[in-house]
Amino acid sequence: MELSTPSPWGRLGWGPMYKTNMNNNNYFGTLFSGLCSLGTGLKTTMKEFFTKKITEQYPENRKELQMFDRFRGALTMPHNEANEHRCIACGLCQNACPNGTIRVVSEMVETEDGKKKKQLVRYEYNLGSCMFCQLCTNACPHDAIAFSNEFENAVFDRNKLILTLNKPGSVPSPNPSTRAGSKMSEKNK
């Protein structure tokens, strides 16, 4: 709905109050279309009155609380059962991060067939300086990192916010690129 503009008075609000798709030039047309639109509004709010309320009563329902899938709690690096992650230590996430939150420590190793390959040593993530913009997960070519729904991130010491995301003893997945096409399905693991 917008103010009717055809007449000079309409601009001042002295004309018909609202422009609708019904006849907006006569008095009763605007009156009844106005009443109908008010009725629509009342119907909408009455429907809302009886819907399930969206408020989560957090500390009480801590056990059964379900966060929304797209909620960004903290950055994680999903590992599979064999303790393999998909990070290839390319450093794109580190470059994408506007806050310098991520530090990828890598080393050069030589594979059996004599090729030199970069391998992840430590994936450092500072939760305290992260602004949850998701630029790192968007930059990642292999979906090696994802945001979890965990939101209880409070700790007593700032140093505890500096996390190492790759688990101890984890190894890179031998074939990480197979997952590259499934960006959407893997994002929320």
Add this chain to the structure above:
Amino acid sequence: MFDFSIVTNWIHEWLLSLMPEGWAIFVECVAVGIGIILLYALLAIILIYMERKVCAAFQCRLGPTRVGPWGSIQVICDVLKMLTKEIFTPKGVDKKLYNLAPYMILLASFLTFACLPISKGLEVLDFNVGIFFLLAASSIGVVGILLAGWSSNNKFSIIGAMRSGAQIISYELSAGMAILTMVVLAGTMQISDMVSGQSNGWLIFTGHIPALIAFVIYLIAGNAECNRGPFDLPEAESELTAGYHTEYSGMGFGFFYLAEYLNLFIVAAIAATVFLGGWMPLHIPGLDGFNTVMDYIPGFVWYFGKAFFVVFLMMWMRWSFPRLRIDQILALEWKYLVPISMVNLLLMAIIVTLGWHF
């Protein structure tokens, strides 16, 4: 139907046996006054709690839940907080008028509140031009608002007060006209007669089409008279901070807040009296068994039930519609509500003359 005048007469005679008549009447006046003030405060607390819960439900929230079961003590805590706050008088205000203004508003709403027929025999002010008095007393409130705006020495306050004055005086016209329509149908201005005249059907049913139109017009005008949304631009917080009560703190603000909610209740209670039969139970002519069962429910339960139903309707309106501009508010009143209520009054007069009502 239990008649409370038995109780009140008994109290009167008991007091007469103790003291001369002048003193007895004085004691009764004081007792009634205290009763009204207590009921007023209690209703304000219930209404504020109801508003918070109903508004929350309309916005898909839960509302207060923390203090007491379902947040029921929240409002009492708010009142206590308000009472302990410092009463602050800003520099440059007109002290006398500044301090008088909240009491003017409270006075208007007490006077109107005293007119409400809560149950059979429980009318405080009841005389032959009751409705007329009620309309007159309710319009004292605008004086308080204008005084508050004027004496605050603040441009936001004065703009808010001026808007409020324009709005309340305009909408009083159509509210009065809607009530007049029902006075034509009821044939009396005495509130107790009006209620007892509805024993064979509430006026909104007996008056059918014009009564329904008058009810809708009264609800719209009533919302505007309480300065409640969508007509809450006298205190449009985005442009006028808090409007006419910007400069008030502590209980000065508390009185405005109290009066705002009680005016909501009073408007709803007048609608319940004039349109929905006051304390009169729902009677369907011909169904005697049903009628006697309905008579067992006490009058004040009916009265508060109806009044809170209308309060709910007004809250529904408030939390559904966006705020209007001042020119839109005046256009709605003068171009739509006033002509329609005039024609409606005429229609009702014709219907009553020709006997086309039930």
